[in-house]
Amino acid sequence: MTRSIAATRRRWRGFAAAVLVSLAHLAPPAQAQTAPAEPTRPAPEKFTFITNWFAQAEHGGFYQALATGLYRQAGLDVTLRMGGPQVNSLQLLAASQADCIMGFDVQTLSAWEQGIEAVTVAAAFQKDAIVMVGHPDVVKRLEDLKGKTLLLATPAYSTFWPWLKSTYRLDDAVTRPYTFNNQAFLADRNAVQQGYLTSEPYSIEKEGGFKPTVFLLADHGWPPYSTTIVCMAKTLRERERAIAAFVRASMLGWKSYLQGDAATIAAANALIRKDNPPMSDDRIAHAIGLLKSTGMVLGGDAAKLGIGVITDARMKKTYDMLVAQKLLDPKKVELAKTYTTRFVREAAVLP
Numbered sequence: 417m418t419r420s421i422a423a424t425r426r427r428w429r430g431f432a433a434a435v436l437v438s439l440a441h442l443a444p445p446a447q448a449q450t451a452p453a454e455p456t457r458p459a460p461e462k463f464t465f466i467t468n469w470f471a472q473a474e475h476g477g478f479y480q481a482l483a484t485g486l487y488r489q490a491g492l493d494v495t496l497r498m499g500g501p502q503v504n505s506l507q508l509l510a511a512s513q514a515d516c517i518m519g520f521d522v523q524t525l526s527a528w529e530q531g532i533e534a535v536t537v538a539a540a541f542q543k544d545a546i547v548m549v550g551h552p553d554v555v556k557r558l559e560d561l562k563g564k565t566l567l568l569a570t571p572a573y574s575t576f577w578p579w580l581k582s583t584y585r586l587d588d589a590v591t592r593p594y595t596f597n598n599q600a601f602l603a604d605r606n607a608v609q610q611g612y613l614t615s616e617p618y619s620i621e622k623e624g625g626f627k628p629t630v631f632l633l634a635d636h637g638w639p640p641y642s643t644t645i646v647c648m649a650k651t652l653r654e655r656e657r658a659i660a661a662f663v664r665a666s667m668l669g670w671k672s673y674l675q676g677d678a679a680t681i682a683a684a685n686a687l688i689r690k691d692n693p694p695m696s697d698d699r700i701a702h703a704i705g706l707l708k709s710t711g712m713v714l715g716g717d718a719a720k721l722g723i724g725v726i727t728d729a730r731m732k733k734t735y736d737m738l739v740a741q742k743l744l745d746p747k748k749v750e751l752a753k754t755y756t757t758r759f760v761r762e763a764a765v766l767p
Contacts, residue, residue: 460493461658465645466505468518470498471691473703474614474643475518476684477540477713480676481669483683490661498691509534509648515655516662519646520544521734522575528749533649536731536755538663538724538763539641540670542716543634545613546576549620550629551605558584558631567594567601567609576638578741583637598623613710614703632710639733641726649753664763667723670713671765674704714767723767724760731755 467475478496481487487494497514499505505517510532519536521544527534548561555564561584568577568591580586592600594609598616601609602624611617617630645666647659673681681704689695707713717725735751738744 458491460488460491462495463487463492463516463658463662464495464497464514465662466497466499466503466508466514466517468499468505468520468643470500470695471496471688472614472695473685473688473700473707474545476673476681476688476704476707477670478518478666479669479687480673480681480684481665483687484669484672486665486668486672487662490665492658492661492665494662496691506532506534506646509646512648515651516645516647516659519644520642521640521644521731522738522743524644524646525735525738525744525749525751525754526574528754529745533753534646535649535652535753536641536644536646536726537652537659537759538645538667539643539726539760540645540666540724541641541643541712542718542725543632543710543712544576544638544640544642545712546633546638547611547613547617548580548608548631548633549601549611549616550608550631552627552629554605555608555629558636561586561608563606564590565604565607566591567607568592569594569596569610572610574743576633578743579638579737580633582741613712614706618699618702639730639737641730641734645724652756660759660762663724663759664765667760667763667765670723671767674708674713675767719767722760722763723765724763726755726757726760728757 465478467478469475471479475496482494482496499518505514506519506523506527508514509517516537519534521536524534524536548558548566550560550564555561566586570593572594577591581588594600598609598620601607601620609616611630613630613632617628620626620628645663652659669684673684685697685700688700711719713723717727717730721727731751731754735744735749739746
C-alpha cells in the first residue's frame with residue numbers, strides 16, 4: 417500500500433513538471449527594456465545671406481552664429497556669401513539668389529523707387545561707419561573741411577555728401593575722386609578723404625606713420641543704420657519663421673562675438689580668414705576694438721531695446737533727410753513699407 421501511494425505521488429509530480437514546462441513554452445517572451453525613441457528632428461532649413469564686402473570683423477556676429485552652431489540650433493542651414501566691388505547684392509536679392517542681404521538704409525529706401533520691395537528687418541550697426549579722415553595738424557573739427565580738398569568715391573554723391581555739403585556749407589568744386597588708395601591723401605596735407613571707420617584710418621596709420629583725425633559722421637548727425645538685414649517683402653510673407661530665426665541667431669552671434677573672450681571668437685575669426693585669407697589677426701583685433709569703443713553694435717538704442725533694434729523715429733529721420741536732400745521721391749516710397757521692427761522686438765537680445 418505504501419509503495420502504491422509513493423508511486424502515485426511520483427507520477428503526479430512528473431505530470432505537474434511536464435505541464436509547467438509546456439506552459440513555459442507557450443508563454444510570450446519577455447519584452448526587452450529599450451529607451452523610447454527620440455523624435456525625429458526636421459532637416460535644417462537652407463538660408464543664404466550675402467554680406468556687403470569681403471569677410472571681416474565687421475561681419476563677425478554672423479560668422480560667430482555660424483561657427484558656434486547658433487544657426488543650426490535655430491533650425492537653419494545658413495550659407496554666408498561674401499559681397500564685394502563686383503557683387504550687386506540688391507540685384508541678387510530681387511532675383512531670388514539670396515534670402516536676405518546685408519544692406520544700408522539709403523540703398524534700401526532707394527530700391528523702392530526702382531520697384532524692388534526690399535524690407536529692413538534688423539540693424540546690426542546702430543551707426544553708419546562712414547568717416548572723414550584728415551591730417552591731425554590741419555583738420556581738428558568738421559568745420560575745418562572748408563577750403564580743403566575732399567576725396568570722395570562716386571557713391572558718396574548719392575549718399576552722405578549732399579547731407580555733409582548742406583550741413584557744413586561746402587561746395588562740389590572742392591571734391592576730387594577717391595580711388596580707394598591712400599596715396600593722394602598722404603601726399604597732400606590739405607586733403608581730407610572719406611573712409612570706413614575700421615579700414616582707412618588703420619591703413620593710413622600703417623602707411624603714413626601717423627594717427628589721422630577721424631570724424632565718424634554718425635556722431636555728427638548722419639542718421640542711417642548700416643550692416644542691416646534686408647529681405648524681399650515676398651520672402652517675409654513666405655518664410656516668416658526662417659527670417660525670425662535668422663535675426664535672433666545673428667543678434668545672439670553679435671552678443672557672443674563682442675562680449676566673448678579670444679577663445680570664444682576664435683572659430684568665427686578662423687572662418688573669416690578662410691573666406692578672406694588676406695585678413696590679418698591684427699586687423700581683426702583692431703576692428704573689434706573700434707566696434708566696442710564706439711558702441712557700434714551694443715550702444716545707443718540697442719543697449720536698452722536689444723541688439724539689431726530699429727526704431728520708427730530713427731527711420732523717419734533718415735527718410736526725411738533723404739527727401740530734404742532730394743535723394744528720395746516721397747511719392748514713390750512709402751516709409752512704413754520699407755522696414756519692420758517686429759523681428760528685433762521679438763528677438764529681444766539684450767547686451
